[in-house]
Amino acid sequence: MSLDVRGEIIKLARELAVEPGDLAFLEGADRDDVRRLRVALEDALDQRNRGIYRRIEASSRLLPPGVAVKIATASFPPLIIGRVSEEIPSDRSPKFLEHMPIEKTGEILPHMNPRRMSDTVRALPVSQMAPMIKELERREEFVTMGRFLAVLTDEQIPAVLAEIEDGRTLLLAGFHTEDPERLDAFVKVMTDEQLVSIRDAASDQGLDDELAVVLANLPPATRARAEAAGMG
Amino acid sequence: MTDIERIARVAGLPAAELAFLEELDPTEVARLADRVEAVGPERDQAVDAGIEGALKMVPRMLRPAIRKVLFAGAR
Numbered sequence: 531m532s533l534d535v536r537g538e539i540i541k542l543a544r545e546l547a548v549e550p551g552d553l554a555f556l557e558g559a560d561r562d563d564v565r566r567l568r569v570a571l572e573d574a575l576d577q578r579n580r581g582i583y584r585r586i587e588a589s590s591r592l593l594p595p596g597v598a599v600k601i602a603t604a605s606f607p608p609l610i611i612g613r614v615s616e617e618i619p620s621d622r623s624p625k626f627l628e629h630m631p632i633e634k635t636g637e638i639l640p641h642m643n644p645r646r647m648s649d650t651v652r653a654l655p656v657s658q659m660a661p662m663i664k665e666l667e668r669r670e671e672f673v674t675m676g677r678f679l680a681v682l683t684d685e686q687i688p689a690v691l692a693e694i695e696d697g698r699t700l701l702l703a704g705f706h707t708e709d710p711e712r713l714d715a716f717v718k719v720m721t722d723e724q725l726v727s728i729r730d731a732a733s734d735q736g737l738d739d740e741l742a743v744v745l746a747n748l749p750p751a752t753r754a755r756a757e758a759a760g761m762g
Numbered sequence: 763m764t765d766i767e768r769i770a771r772v773a774g775l776p777a778a779e780l781a782f783l784e785e786l787d788p789t790e791v792a793r794l795a796d797r798v799e800a801v802g803p804e805r806d807q808a809v810d811a812g813i814e815g816a817l818k819m820v821p822r823m824l825r826p827a828i829r830k831v832l833f834a835g836a837r
Contacts, residue, residue, distance in 0.1 A: 545801070546797050546798065546801050547801060547804065548797060552793075552797075553794070555786055555787050555790035555791075556786070558785070558786060559782050559783075559785075559786065560782060563780075563782040566775070566779060567769070567773060567775070567780060570773035570774055570775045571772065571773045571798065573774070574772060574773050574774045575772075575801060575802055575805060578802055578805070578806070579805060579806065579809055581835055582809055582813075582832075585831055585832050585833075585834060585835065586813070586832065588831050589828045589831040589832050592824055592827055592828055592831070593820070593824070593828075600819075601816045601819045601820065602816065604815070604816075604819060605812045605813075605815035605816035605819065606808070606809075606812035606815075606816070607808055607812070609805070609808075610805075610808055610809055610812055
């Protein structure tokens with residue numbers, strides 16, 4: 531059973547600056563085909579401006595982080611800030627995040643590619659990640675959560691999971707993951723209460739198909755444990 | 763050039779890898795090709811306008827140094 535094409539359509543729509551509904555005709559296509567197109571376009575469009583993104587980041591080093599954030603948020607759209615932010619070294623990112631209003635961070639994160647900045651994500655303290663998780667949850671940005679969760683280290687996962695209380699969020703973030711093989715690392719360390727909350731969210735909110743996809747992507751031992759705890 | 767070839771050219775993919783688009787509504791695929799071709803130049807413009815706006819906010823004494831870094835190479 532494959533993951534859903536809708537997550538890919540949402541990401542492609544962001545890249546093309548259109549509404550997901552404008553690409554609804556792609557719902558009839560295979561997820562892997564749409565993903566290949568989306569990744570290729572993302573890379574090609576990114577390559578076009580990567581040099582200038584690097585130089586914008588380099589120029590920001592001449593300014594105090596708070597001033598750089600203020601100027602960036604007043605001058606650039608979220609997509610450009612997101613792409614430039616991918617260039618910020620992991621030791622400087624926390625300083626910028628301190629000055630970035632959380633609502634603005636919530637607008638920018640969906641335009642970032644966590645795979646280009648996995649070192650930064652992996653170096654972020656959970657104390658800085660927690661408000662971002664809450665903001666993405668508030669915005670129902672499950673596709674973005676799925677992208678970021680896929681690059682977390684095994685050590686970060688339990689602390690991040692502790693920040694997510696809602697079973698629906700856990701289920702949909704997992705459902706939209708970019709790396710189904712990483713689902714195992716999450717489900718393995720979920721509490722029984724979290725597993726039950728996922729099951730409850732699926733049955734209460736008509737998300738049984740999403741739950742089935744997540745379960746189908748787990749290795750047998752983890753799936754058995756999840757089902758025994760009440761997730762299935 | 764077909765619509766699929768237009769999309770493939772921007773994406774840097776062989777058109778054969780986008781054969782799945784042949785099965786979809788041709789009007790929608792044509793609209794997608796238009797959008798794919800438009801988005802790069804639009805993004806270039808957003809970057810240029812952003813830089814222009816940002817430079818106006820940078821303290822005057824730092825502008826030469828910032829300009830030097832920003833315009834040190836090709837796009």
